[in-house]
Amino acid sequence: MATYPQHKISLPVIKRLPRYLRHVQLLQKACVETVSSSELAAMLGNTASQVRQDFNCFGGFGQQGVGYNVVLLCKALEQLLVGGSHLPAILIGTGRLGCTISGFLGSTGAGFHLTAAFDNAPAQIGTALGGLVVQDVATLAEYCGASPPEVAVLCIPEDSASGMAQVLLSLGIKGFWNFSQYDLAAASPGVVVENVHLGDSLQSLGYRVRNI
């Protein structure tokens, strides 16, 4: 039996997977048993052909003509996206945004485990954040040597993000959830970065509403 994925999946396909999962989870909640690629496409606003192509990257998830079994499809997507052991993650920057995001990271079933939080502000260091105590960012290398994290969540200003990202890369961090405005993906091609550029999103919204 073939094992999937057998080749590198393209980023746009990966980015669509969570949306598929959300819609399939809704179908499962609604006790729908099967769903066709056309029905899924209509829910997501894309095409049946794209749904089938996307799913074929992972072996197809179902039989042609019969539609997808919702329970099995849901399980397969969950396995792809949040399956396996939780990824150890550290938070850099424990301001308002950092605290909110750490709560989010801890509360979802997204497959991560926040193991430590760091800041450089004396007022923050030593304070409680969830079940953690905020540590001095000066101790970062020591911490990463002892308990290697795989992911860093960057909730720091743009001007500190550039230097911090290089430090984290040198300490073996593989992926970044980047809330800073720093363009980490452009500066370090090949590094796994998921950007949440709130400012960009807000500016796009403003432009679009002003130019309806």
Place this chain on the structure above:
Amino acid sequence: MATYPQHKISLPVIKRLPRYLRHVQLLQKACVETVSSSELAAMLGNTASQVRQDFNCFGGFGQQGVGYNVVLLCKALEQLLVGGSHLPAILIGTGRLGCTISGFLGSTGAGFHLTAAFDNAPAQIGTALGGLVVQDVATLAEYCGASPPEVAVLCIPEDSASGMAQVLLSLGIKGFWNFSQYDLAAASPGVVVENVHLGDSLQSLGYRVRNI
């Protein structure tokens, strides 16, 4: 003299504008006077041809062969993205995420003005949020009749977001900054929606780190 934009600008172009602005602002801070499309492309990880095509949608911003004047380019992009009067916005959902986002909306120069915040939880109603007092969501229609907002920020759970979005559309809301997991853009095609699906972003990150 031609006025731009003369035609509907495509969404991918609009989404790239804030990134251009961020990089051009950095050049301006660094006192760089001119920048070529190739240099901009290298900073952003795209192509010179795409930079020129994108800018041509707005009249070009500069002269061929000379490069772009950084100060003028910065001003032009700022005018496009945050120029004009501030857009009145309301916040729906004043939990942890809503509070953080409202702070963000108030602190950036993104061209919005938060005029009111609503919740349905008795514990939240009447509490202070920035300079506002959280109002009962039951009074939403009355508020929108008296002070029509243009944008709504949705920081509510997926299962309430669907109904709330329909209410807000009927009250004349033109654009949504959507932090809920609800797929508003798929459900209401044609409505201006900027999604910040934190869960999707986190799942993509997890998949990519697990499959490096």
